[in-house]
Amino acid sequence: MRETKEMSAFDIIGPIMIGPSSSHTAGAVFLGQIARAVLGQKPIRVEINLHGSFAKTAKGHGTDKALIGGLLNLSANNERIKKSFGLAKEEGLNYQFNTVDLGDVHPNSVQFSLWSEDKEAHVMGASLGGGAIEINNVQGRQVKFNGDYATLLIFGKNQPGTTNDVTGALVSNKINIAYMRVERLRHHKEAVMVFETDEPIPERGTKAIRALSWVEWVCQIDKIKR
Amino acid sequence: MFASLQELVKESEKTDKSLASMVIETEMVTSGKAEVDIRLQMQKRLEIMKESAQKALDKPVRSISGISGGSAHKLWHWLDKNEAITGSVMSRALARALSVNEVNAGMGCIVATPTAGSAGILPATLITLQESHHFSDDEIVDALFVASGIGMVIVNRANVSGAMGGCQAETGSAAAMAAGASVALLGGSPRQSMQAVGITLKNMLGLVCDPVAGLVEVPCVKRNAAGVAQAFVAIDLALAGIESIIPPDEVIDAMAHIGKVMDKNLKETGLGGLAATPTGKKLAENIWNERG
Ligand code: SF4
Numbered sequence: 001m002r003e004t005k006e007m008s009a010f011d012i013i014g015p016i017m018i019g020p021s022s023s024h025t026a027g028a029v030f031l032g033q034i035a036r037a038v039l040g041q042k043p044i045r046v047e048i049n050l051h052g053s054f055a056k057t058a059k060g061h062g063t064d065k066a067l068i069g070g071l072l073n074l075s076a077n078n079e080r081i082k083k084s085f086g087l088a089k090e091e092g093l094n095y096q097f098n099t100v101d102l103g104d105v106h107p108n109s110v111q112f113s114l115w116s117e118d119k120e121a122h123v124m125g126a127s128l129g130g131g132a133i134e135i136n137n138v139q140g141r142q143v144k145f146n147g148d149y150a151t152l153l154i155f156g157k158n159q160p161g162t163t164n165d166v167t168g169a170l171v172s173n174k175i176n177i178a179y180m181r182v183e184r185l186r187h188h189k190e191a192v193m194v195f196e197t198d199e200p201i202p203e204r205g206t207k208a209i210r211a212l213s214w215v216e217w218v219c220q221i222d223k224i225k226r
Numbered sequence: 227m228f229a230s231l232q233e234l235v236k237e238s239e240k241t242d243k244s245l246a247s248m249v250i251e252t253e254m255v256t257s258g259k260a261e262v263d264i265r266l267q268m269q270k271r272l273e274i275m276k277e278s279a280q281k282a283l284d285k286p287v288r289s290i291s292g293i294s295g296g297s298a299h300k301l302w303h304w305l306d307k308n309e310a311i312t313g314s315v316m317s318r319a320l321a322r323a324l325s326v327n328e329v330n331a332g333m334g335c336i337v338a339t340p341t342a343g344s345a346g347i348l349p350a351t352l353i354t355l356q357e358s359h360h361f362s363d364d365e366i367v368d369a370l371f372v373a374s375g376i377g378m379v380i381v382n383r384a385n386v387s388g389a390m391g392g393c394q395a396e397t398g399s400a401a402a403m404a405a406g407a408s409v410a411l412l413g414g415s416p417r418q419s420m421q422a423v424g425i426t427l428k429n430m431l432g433l434v435c436d437p438v439a440g441l442v443e444v445p446c447v448k449r450n451a452a453g454v455a456q457a458f459v460a461i462d463l464a465l466a467g468i469e470s471i472i473p474p475d476e477v478i479d480a481m482a483h484i485g486k487v488m489d490k491n492l493k494e495t496g497l498g499g500l501a502a503t504p505t506g507k508k509l510a511e512n513i514w515n516e517r518g
Contacts, residue, residue, distance in 0.1 A: 004229045004382045009253045010267060012340045012377030012386075012403075013348075013370050016274055019330030020290070020442040021342055053440065060291040060441045060513045062333045082333040129389065 015131065015226055016077045023108060024054075024061035027127030029081065030147055030224050031135075032070020035112040037221040038138055038153075039121035043093055046071055046114040049100040052107035054127070064097055067110065071095075075225060076131070106134075131226065139217065141185060141192045147224040149178050149196035152206070156215040158184050158191040165212050166193060173205040227252060228378040230475045231420040238416040245416050246368035249375040268367045271337045275326070275349035278336045282325035289331035291513050294443035298324035315358045316458050322350035323450040331443045340377045340386040343442045344400035346450035348373055351404040351457050355411060365411060373407035376423055383475065384482035388435035389494040391485025393449060398430035398481065401453035405460040414465050422464035424474030426456050431477075432484055434492035436499025439510035445500055 017026050036043060048067055050058050058064045062081075068088050069081035080087060088095055102109050106126035113122050124137035134146050138153060145151045154166060163182055170177055176198040183192045191214075201220055210218050227233055227248070238245055253264050281287060283302040288295035301321040310317030326346035330336045339348040348370075356366050380386060380399045388396045405422035414422070430453075438444040470477065491498030500506050 004227075004378075006256065007228070007378050007381060008256060009249055009264075009371055009374035009378075010271075012374040012381070013268065013271055014337055014339075016271060016335065016337050017342060018333055019336055019342055019345075020333065022338065025333070056514055057440045060439055062290045065290075065333065077335055079333075079335050129387070 017131070018066070018077055018079065018081050020061055022131040023127045023129045024057065024063045025066045025081070026076040026131040027108070027129070027133050028063045028066035028110070029070040029074065029076040030131070030133045031110055031125045031127060032067045032112075033073060033224070034070075034125065034133075034135055034147055034221055035114055035121065035123040036071050036073060038123050038219050039114050039116055039119055040219060041116045041119065042091070043071060043114040043116055045094045046112060047096050047098065049098045049102070049111040051100055051102040051105060051109040051111070054108045054110055055099040058097070068093070068095055071112075071114070105136075133224075138219070142183075143192065143194050144181065145194050145196060147221065149198065150200040150223045151221040152193075152195040152197065152201055152209070153217075153219045153221070154191075154193040154195070154209060154215060155217040156191050156212070158188055159214050162191050162214055163193070165214075166195065166209060169205055169208045169212075170195065170197065170201065173202055173208075175199055175201055175205060228375065228382055230383070231376070231379050231423060231478075232473065232475055234375060234379065235416045235420055244368070245375055245410055245419060246371040249371040253371075265364075265367055268370050269363060272363060272366060272370065274335055274337050275339075276353055278326045278329040278334060278345075279322040279349050279353050280325065281334060282328040282332075283321055287325075287328045287332045287334065289328070289441070289443050290333055291331075291439065291441055291443065293438065293441065293509055293513070294331055294447050295328050297447065298322070298328050312455070315354060316455065318357070319350045319354035319454045319458070320451040322353060323347055323454045324447055326350060327442075327447040327450045331441070331447065339373070340381075340399055340403070341388070341396050343388060343446045344396040344450065344453065346447075347397060347400040347453040347457065348404045348407070350450070350454050351408055352411070355408055359412070361411060369407040369411040372410045372419065373403040376403045376406045376419075379475075380478055383478045384485065391481065392433060392488045392493055393435040394427070394430050394433040394481055395485050396435065397446075397449045397453040398427050398433060400450075401430060401457045402426040404454070405457040405464070408457065408461045409464050412461070412465060418464045418467070420474045421469050422460040424470040424472065424477045425460040425463055425468070427474070427477045427481055428470055428472065429456050429459065431481055434488065434499050435494045436492055436501045437494065437496055438501045438506040439513045440494070440496035440501070441513070444506075444509075
C-alpha cells in the first residue's frame with residue numbers, strides 16, 4: 001500500500017488568499033500578525049529587516065505590504081492589504097524597511113522590531129512556503145513555533161517546579177496542551193517555555209501564570225486564521 | 227482512496243457513487259462536518275473564483291511590479307468584435323484564466339487551485355462551461371470536488387509545487403484537475419475523467435518553472451491560458467473515448483520523476499529558462515534596483 005497524506009478537499013481547492021504567492025503574501029501577513037501579538041498592542045513604530053529572497057523580491061511580491069498588513073491585524077485574505085501603506089499612515093504606524101544579511105537562515109526570513117508607547121518587541125521568523133511560517137526568535141530568545149496552535153510564551157527564572165506551575169494553570173482552565181518545549185538559557189538561569197494549546201487560553205489563565213513569582217514575561221498568541 | 231486514480235475509478239464503479247460524492251463523503255469523515263456545510267464552503271470558494279475570473283475582464287488590472295497585466299481585458303474586448311480561432315467557448319475561458327492570474331499578480335483575492343500561480347485554469351474552465359452549458363452552481367461545486375479528489379491523488383504520488391516539480395506540477399496539475407472535473411461535469415464516466423487527467427498531464431510533462439524576477443507573472447499568467455487549452459484538448463479526446471496507453475497514475479509518477487531530476491535552476495529559483503534570458507534578467511534588475 002502506498003502511504004497517503006491526510007488531506008482536506010480544501011487544501012487542494014484553497015486557501016482563499018491575496019496574491020501573488022502564499023509564501024510571500026499570506027506567510028508574510030501571518031508573520032506580521034504574530035509580531036504584533038508579541039507586542040500585545042497596536043505598534044506606533046516598526047523596523048523590518050528583510051533577508052535573502054524576502055529582501056530581493058519584497059516589492060515585486062508585495063511582501064512589504066503584506067508584512068505591514070499583518071502588523072495592522074488585517075486577515076490574510078483582506079484585499080486592503082494592497083493598500084496597507086496608506087492604512088498604516090492613517091493608523092499612525094511609522095515603518096522602515098532595511099535589507100540585512102542574517103546569515104545562515106531560511107531565505108524568506110524577516111526580523112521585526114516594534115514599539116508602542118511603553119513596550120517593545122523583537123521577533124524573527126520565516127515564511128516556509130504555502131503560507132506556512134516559523135517563528136524562531138522572540139525578545140532575543142531562541143524559540144520555535146508555527147502559529148498552527150494558540151501559543152503561550154513564558155520567560156522566567158529557572159527553578160524547580162516551573163513546568164508544573166504552568167501545566168497546572170492550564171489544566172485548571174481546561175486547556176489541552178498540544179505541544180510544549182522548555183529550555184534553560186543563560187547558564188541555566190532562565191527558563192524559556194513554549195506551550196501550544198488547542199484552544200486559546202482565557203484571560204484568567206494567563207493572569208494566573210503572570211502572577212507566578214518566577215515568571216518575568218508572558219505573551220499569548222492566537223492561532224493563525226487560515 | 228486517494229492513493230491512485232485507478233482506485234477512485236474502481237471504488238466509484240463498485241459503489242455506483244459519483245466521484246464528487248465520494249470526495250464529499252471522505253471530507254465529511256475527516257472534517258466531521260455535515261454535507262451542507264462542506265458544500266457551502268466550496269460554494270464560497272466558487273464565488274471568489276467567479277469574482278477573480280471577471281475582475282480583470284471588466285477593467286485592466288496591473289501587477290505590483292508592472293511587468294504583467296491588462297491581457298485579460300484586451301482579449302475579452304477583442305472577442306467582442308472578432309471571431310476567435312479557438313472558438314467562442316475556449317477563447318472566453320482563456321480570457322478568464324488570464325483574469326484570475328492578473329488579479330493574483332495585482333494582490334487581489336483568489337482561490338489557490340491548487341496553487342496561486344496556477345489559480346486561473348480550473349475556475350476559468352468550469353465557469354465557462356457553466357456559461358455555455360447552463361450548469362447550476364451545485365453542479366459546478368460537484369465538479370470542484372472531483373477536481374480536489376484528483377489533486378489529492380497528485381499530491382500523494384507527486385506534488386503540486388513549482389519549486390519541487392517545475393511548472394508541470396503546478397499548471398500541469400491544475401489543467402489535469404480541470405480536465406478531469408470537466409469530463410465528469412459533461413457526463414463522462416469516471417474512467418474517462420481519469421483519462422482526461424492522464425492525457426493533460428502527458429502533454430504538459432517537462433514544463434519548467436522559470437518565473438522572471440521570481441515573480442508569479444511571466445510566464446505564469448499566459449501559462450494559465452495554455453493550461454486551459456490543454457484541458458480543453460484532453461476533455462474532447464477523453465469524451466470521444468480516446469485513452470492514454472500509459473495509465474494516468476503512471477503519468478503522475480513520471481511527472482514526479484521528471485520533477486526530481488529537473489535542474490534546480492528551473493524550479494522557481496528564477497535562475498534559468500525565461501528568467502535567465504537577457505530581457506528576463508534586465509526586467510529583474512529593474513524591479514530589484516528601482517524599488518529595492
Ligand atoms: S512558472 Fe513557476 S511560478 Fe509560474 S505558474 Fe509555472 S510553476 Fe508557478
